[in-house]
Amino acid sequence: MSTVAGPGMVVSAEQRKRARNVGFAYLVLAMVCFFVFTRRPGDAGFKISETSQFTLPAQGFGWALGIVLVAIAAAQLLRGLGKLSNVVLALATAAFFMSFLAWAAAGDSFSFVGMLQDTVSRSVPITLGAIGGILSERSGVINISIEGMLLAAACTSAIAASLTNLWLGTLVGVLTGMALAAVLAVMSIRYKVDQVIVGFAINFFALGITSFISFRVLVPNRDTMNNLLPVMPIRIPVLADIPFFGGIFFDQTIFVYFSFLAVAVTTWGLYRTKWGLRTRAIGEYPKAAGTLGVDVNKLRYRNLLLAGGVAGIGGAWWPIGIVGRFDQNITNGRGFIALAAVIFGRWHPVGALCGALVFALSEAVRLKIGNFDTGIPSEFLIMAPYVVTIIVVAGFIGASRAPKAAGQPYEDQ
Amino acid sequence: MKFELRGITKRFPGIVANDQVSLSISTGEVLALIGENGAGKSTLMNVLYGIYRPDEGELMVDGKPIHFSSPADAIAAGIGMVHQHFMLVPVMTVAENVVLGVEPTGRLGSLDIAEARRMVREVSDKYKLELDPDAVIEDLPVGVRQRVEIVKVLMRDAQIVVFDEPTAVLTPSEILEFFEIVRTLVGAGRGVIFITHKLKEALTIADRINVLRRGKVVGETAPSATNEDEIAEMMVGRAVQLVVDKHSAKPGDVMLAVRDLTVVEPDGRTVVDGVSFEVRRGEIVGVAGVQGNGQTELVEAIAGLRRAAGGSVTLAGRDITGDSPRERHVAGMAHIPEDRQKQGLVVDMSIVENLVLTRYHDPEFSSGVRMNWAGAKEKAAAMVAAYDIRTTDPSQAASTLSGGNQQKVIVARELSRDIKVAVAAQPTRGIDVGSIEYVHAQMVKERDNGVAMLVVSTELDEVMALSDRVLVMYRGKIVADLDPRTVSHMDVGLYMAGSRPTAVSS
Ligand SMILES: Nc1ncnc2c1ncn2[C@@H]1O[C@H](COP(=O)(O)OP(=O)(O)OP(=O)(O)O)[C@@H](O)[C@H]1O
Ligand SMILES: [Mg+2]
Numbered sequence: 001m002s003t004v005a006g007p008g009m010v011v012s013a014e015q016r017k018r019a020r021n022v023g024f025a026y027l028v029l030a031m032v033c034f035f036v037f038t039r040r041p042g043d044a045g046f047k048i049s050e051t052s053q054f055t056l057p058a059q060g061f062g063w064a065l066g067i068v069l070v071a072i073a074a075a076q077l078l079r080g081l082g083k084l085s086n087v088v089l090a091l092a093t094a095a096f097f098m099s100f101l102a103w104a105a106a107g108d109s110f111s112f113v114g115m116l117q118d119t120v121s122r123s124v125p126i127t128l129g130a131i132g133g134i135l136s137e138r139s140g141v142i143n144i145s146i147e148g149m150l151l152a153a154a155c156t157s158a159i160a161a162s163l164t165n166l167w168l169g170t171l172v173g174v175l176t177g178m179a180l181a182a183v184l185a186v187m188s189i190r191y192k193v194d195q196v197i198v199g200f201a202i203n204f205f206a207l208g209i210t211s212f213i214s215f216r217v218l219v220p221n222r223d224t225m226n227n228l229l230p231v232m233p234i235r236i237p238v239l240a241d242i243p244f245f246g247g248i249f250f251d252q253t254i255f256v257y258f259s260f261l262a263v264a265v266t267t268w269g270l271y272r273t274k275w276g277l278r279t280r281a282i283g284e285y286p287k288a289a290g291t292l293g294v295d296v297n298k299l300r301y302r303n304l305l306l307a308g309g310v311a312g313i314g315g316a317w318w319p320i321g322i323v324g325r326f327d328q329n330i331t332n333g334r335g336f337i338a339l340a341a342v343i344f345g346r347w348h349p350v351g352a353l354c355g356a357l358v359f360a361l362s363e364a365v366r367l368k369i370g371n372f373d374t375g376i377p378s379e380f381l382i383m384a385p386y387v388v389t390i391i392v393v394a395g396f397i398g399a400s401r402a403p404k405a406a407g408q409p410y411e412d413q
Numbered sequence: 414m415k416f417e418l419r420g421i422t423k424r425f426p427g428i429v430a431n432d433q434v435s436l437s438i439s440t441g442e443v444l445a446l447i448g449e450n451g452a453g454k455s456t457l458m459n460v461l462y463g464i465y466r467p468d469e470g471e472l473m474v475d476g477k478p479i480h481f482s483s484p485a486d487a488i489a490a491g492i493g494m495v496h497q498h499f500m501l502v503p504v505m506t507v508a509e510n511v512v513l514g515v516e517p518t519g520r521l522g523s524l525d526i527a528e529a530r531r532m533v534r535e536v537s538d539k540y541k542l543e544l545d546p547d548a549v550i551e552d553l554p555v556g557v558r559q560r561v562e563i564v565k566v567l568m569r570d571a572q573i574v575v576f577d578e579p580t581a582v583l584t585p586s587e588i589l590e591f592f593e594i595v596r597t598l599v600g601a602g603r604g605v606i607f608i609t610h611k612l613k614e615a616l617t618i619a620d621r622i623n624v625l626r627r628g629k630v631v632g633e634t635a636p637s638a639t640n641e642d643e644i645a646e647m648m649v650g651r652a653v654q655l656v657v658d659k660h661s662a663k664p665g666d667v668m669l670a671v672r673d674l675t676v677v678e679p680d681g682r683t684v685v686d687g688v689s690f691e692v693r694r695g696e697i698v699g700v701a702g703v704q705g706n707g708q709t710e711l712v713e714a715i716a717g718l719r720r721a722a723g724g725s726v727t728l729a730g731r732d733i734t735g736d737s738p739r740e741r742h743v744a745g746m747a748h749i750p751e752d753r754q755k756q757g758l759v760v761d762m763s764i765v766e767n768l769v770l771t772r773y774h775d776p777e778f779s780s781g782v783r784m785n786w787a788g789a790k791e792k793a794a795a796m797v798a799a800y801d802i803r804t805t806d807p808s809q810a811a812s813t814l815s816g817g818n819q820q821k822v823i824v825a826r827e828l829s830r831d832i833k834v835a836v837a838a839q840p841t842r843g844i845d846v847g848s849i850e851y852v853h854a855q856m857v858k859e860r861d862n863g864v865a866m867l868v869v870s871t872e873l874d875e876v877m878a879l880s881d882r883v884l885v886m887y888r889g890k891i892v893a894d895l896d897p898r899t900v901s902h903m904d905v906g907l908y909m910a911g912s913r914p915t916a917v918s919s
Contacts, residue, residue: 292514293485
């Protein structure tokens, strides 16, 4: 008998090709370990609480990881890793990241836990923006105006919160997001204008009007209209005392808790409720839902408004959750990163949260690494999340498919 | 319960799809609705189902007028419809599709998926539909998808069920099962409207037959009072030749040679298993078989839409196994795909564009980077006339055509050029009898012009009538090579089921 493929071994040409590509990717990572991460002498201190830290010898760790990666690559290229490959990939990526940090911080120390805490906080607007994107696209409307919704909501909530209180400020942010979403909805659902073009228009409108308000209104009235005390972190009893993780996840502002809750609720809603079933149906094949008596366009309106509201809270995070004021173009493209997180997460809220955390992590790392003299231009670190998206989506996640009807207006006769 | 449509008129830009149509349907009876492609059958049913609002006329329930402004109203009034082109969400499961719109819910609007599964199983068991509630639609063959559609309708407790050409995509045995379902429905006191192009079926199952032509009702009759020829004449307005008229073939050189062709699915299943056969110039070779025995994959591998895992395909002496579909086209292969909306047409493009879709690069239609639209339109107009494609304006989107007319666009495009080999999968699916006559005649003419034809059809009558040689495919293998003049339908049926006629058993 000829050789028979055993369990866990790759079968189709497609899979074999992917396994090979992944194998080569490991080799590239190993080279980086050998030729870059072993170049800076000294130990790196990772602070994991106020008082304690662990140290990694940068060079030794680089050599060891490089050798392990070569071994993984060999296994991958020779026989494939089968079911284990995703686990191995995750572990290897994490180890590579630690090696990178050790290299950057060699001979010095930094607050590792602080960096991760910062990551979680910064993920808020990206996560909420991504949920807005998911709600829209799952219902069949392309929404590239998340950026505009975040920006406009940041501006109005800053003013409202300065004049009244934080709650009303946030509420005004929500209403602002919904107002822009309503524009998108009417233009794309009722007038069937190209959804990408409407989205662009909303983004430019938001940028223009908030810049105007910022220069003409907020700068002259800085103390009265653009000055507030952001919310304080809320320590969750017991949970916040868990070593290491407690500080990262359970000593955060209400915005962080809300964004996690939003991910959980959206996931449950999309996959476990009647609303979710209908939403997914109208995003994939609206005619099927329409001929069963579901009012496709009404549901699209509702979901878009919801998306705008969630994005509005994301926008309010800047003034109310962290900075305490509004600055011109304060969102600086986070809305687009949120859309990348949607794709990264394959239109699933939990996946999008992971994407948002990856992007936020690279932001937090950039801010920390900036303190060390590594010689990496900070622009490269800014690019990192995008490179990660391309590699992860193209190489590992595989075909990521948008809801089929996204972008197509629905005609009821 | 009795539903009546009174004086319904429905206009589309440039055409009156329904012109003062009146008909009625009561619970407990089967009404067959028959008519040419584009006669307005689907449109009329869409009016009844609340998808279209009529321009004139009204709907009555038990003598009282009723008004539908959306399918939701029609469903509430007890009407259900299985559409000509299925209305299923491909990425969702059977259960999810079935309960969409009537979801069983628990607390906080949560979806009770266990209950949904139970509901699907209950209906599916009651009518012996054998559905797996957790299967994902896109993995299912068309016959099963149709059963999902049926369950959808039954679940909504429809009193009147409309089936728009349900049998076009079914195999002979599935059609028999379908008739059983219809009988059960009628037995349970429901009314059924059944649209078909197969006159035999209408005669078998219907209590009454209504014939539509060019938007008008042209006749009502009962199976006991008529026969196939008479209905065909009523439909088309002239006598129709229902049997294929051809001389015996004069086979010449081998034009298409398939050697040990093997196709493996991504999941490792072998769906075409070492198939070898030849088609000679001037002959029509039919492939019979129950759907799902590898015919689709065989055709796709020959047409270049799927990579062969082994074996070769040779066209006029040239090995084309590794060629792209475009190269095969240029080398002289025509392909009529099985799924007209997914593979045969770009439904959002115009009829003209679809008609020149495989030849836009010919000097006849383009010079350098410029398209010669005048030439394309002229050619398209000729094809529209020759194949009687019912449209008022060929620059409209192909999606505005009726189902059968969409099919005719593909056949016209593929057969109206200089070809050596034609591979046709279900070439007459959804076409009316008048046009089938024309398409068959066209195929025989191409054969006589020296084209080698491979015809794959689940329609045994068609394969037997059209082919000079019949191959039977079973579980990915060719299990018989028969002469349709000497073998009986019965015996072919046995081969199709994987057994052999007893006379030749060893
Ligand atoms: N949305 C539309 N826009 C414009 N014309 C249309 C539209 N839908 C149908 N038509 C036209 O109305 C006529 C009737 O179409 P219909 O689909 O009712 O035919 P049919 O009897 O169902 O034919 P078939 O047997 O081929 O399915 C055709 O000429 C068709 O081109
Ligand atoms: Mg029709």
